[in-house]
Amino acid sequence: MLGGPSVPETSGKNGLSAIAVKNAKPRDKAFKLSDRDGLYLLVKPSGVRYWRMNYRFGGQQRTLSFGRWPEITLGEARDLLLDARRLLAKGIDPLEQARLEKIEQSLAASNTFQSIADEWIAKIETEGAAPMTVKKARWLLAKIYPSIGKRPIAEISAPELLLALKKVEATKRYDTANRIRTACSQVFRYAIVSARAGRDVAADLRGALITPKTKHRAAVTTSKEAGALLRAIDDYDGMPLTRTALRLLAHxxxxxxxxxxxxxxxFDLERKVWTIPGPKMKMGVAHSVPLSAQAIEILGEIEHDASYSSYLFPSLRSLSRPMSDNTLNAALRRLGFAKDQMTAHGFRALAATLLNEMGIWNPDAIERQLAHADGNSIRRAYARGQYWSERERMMQHWSDHIDQLRSGAEIIRPRFGHSAS
Known part of the structure; x- marks a missing residue:
């Protein structure tokens, strides 16, 4: 039931006018100017004016405030009054409804894209994601924060996200823009399962950004070039540990x-195997690397052990951290190899090319050694066991092969199917 105490000031038949509201003068004590249907303007001695409504609910008298004039105009106050009366007609307390809406708004404000992204990053880090994966996720998402970081994640629309991504794309960082979209999608999916978003709007943007043509990392891929590279590494005059890392990477x-x-x-040197834990691998699956005699010999040249640093190649600044991600590429630049000639990642392309050219190794064994994931989980599990013995032989053969290339020996490949002249 609507109602409330009588007010000392009354308005005309049609209620207050905008002029009457504007011209209301403060007095020594607060007073009310009634409008209609229970709406009134409370005028404080300070001159501040509030729109309010008195009503009864559950046998109790209550007062609902609609805000201050002039932020809330007379017309807006009447609309808010009508909304409140409709709630009362449905048996809903408008004051309790206003409290719930305020809580929802507060939660929405705290559930910003950035706060949820930070939660997601902390989650994958706790679950054992590779440090580089965590670092890249932080770097990518930080680029989108200026645009949508403070926005409630449930309110972000696909067009709004697209506009933010287009800003990155406009700098011609096409790959970065696509990777940011992917990272955003993971954040939205996390928000969905934690009941703070209804849908993944980033998924709606698949195909909306420019996808650059894949550019393979620079690498030397011929025997002659490989020999020159390996000899250059042997002559590297920088930090000895960096040279050791490059030599081991080649094997x-x-x-x-x-x-x-x-x-x-x-490392299990007795079994001649290096087992890389899943969290450190790109695909999140543990990977075993057979160690050739040459690889074990190179490991033996490292002067420190685990008591000095848990890492084989610690940072110069902190023994609790590995060497910088730019160290190996910087060493290659110092050796005279431009970034479009050879990168640290290029040793993988070199090995893949030359091993396949040999024609004596099962391509699937080569793929397994490169840790390229097979989409079929049953086939992947089968391949791990089937090719282990071949991979052991292949890795020793590879080390012997690149030793020959380093020494400048000519590699003679058989020409099957051709008769001697």
Whole structure:
């Protein structure tokens, strides 16, 4: 039931006018100017004016405030009054409804894209994501924060996200823009499962951004070039540990990040195997690397052990961190190899090219050694066991082969199917 105490001031038949509201003068004590249907203007001695409504609900008298004039005009106050009366007609307390809406608004404000993104990053870090994966996620998402970071994640629309991504794309960083969209999609999916968003708007933007043509990382891929590269590494006059890392990388051809983060505890020299934990791998699956006699010899040249640093290749600044991600590429630049000629990642392309050219190794065994994931989980599990013995032989053969290339020996390949002249 609507109602409330009588007010000392009354308005005309049609209620207050905008002029009457504007001209209301403050007095020594607060007073009310009634409008209609229970709406009134409370005028404070300070001159501040509030729109209010008195009503009864559940046998109790209550007062609902609609805000201050002139922020809320007379017409807007009447609309808010009508909304409140409709709630009362449905048996809903408008004051309690206003309190719930305020809580929802507060939650929405705290559930910003950035706050949820920070939660998601902390989650994957706790779950054991590779440090480089966590670092890249932070870097990518930080680029979108200026546009949508403070926005409630449930209110972000696909067009709004697209506009933010287009700003990155406009700088011609096409790959970065696409990777940001992917990272945003993961944040939205996390928000959905944690009941703070209804849908993944980033998924709606698949195909909306420019997708650049894949550009393969620079790498030398011929025997002659490989020999020159390996001899140059032997003559490297920088930090000895950097030279050791490059030499080992040529034999094991793992991803540079996997080598930089290598720890002593991962190596079983008696079994001649290096087992890289899943969190350090790109695909999140543990990977075993057979170690050739040459690889083990190179490991023996490292002067420190786990008591000095858990890492084979620690940073010069902190023994608790691995070497910088730019160290190996910088060393290649110092050796005279431009960034469009050779990168640390290029050792993988070199090994893949020459091993396939040999024609004596199963291509699937080569792929397994490169840790290229098979989309079929049953086939992937089968391949791990089937090709292990071949991979052991292949890795020793590879080390012997690149030793020959380093020495400048000519590699003679058989020409099957051709008769001697």
């Amino acid at each position: 094991v051809f793992v991803r540079p990040g996997e080598l930089r983060w290598a720890e002593w505890k991962e």
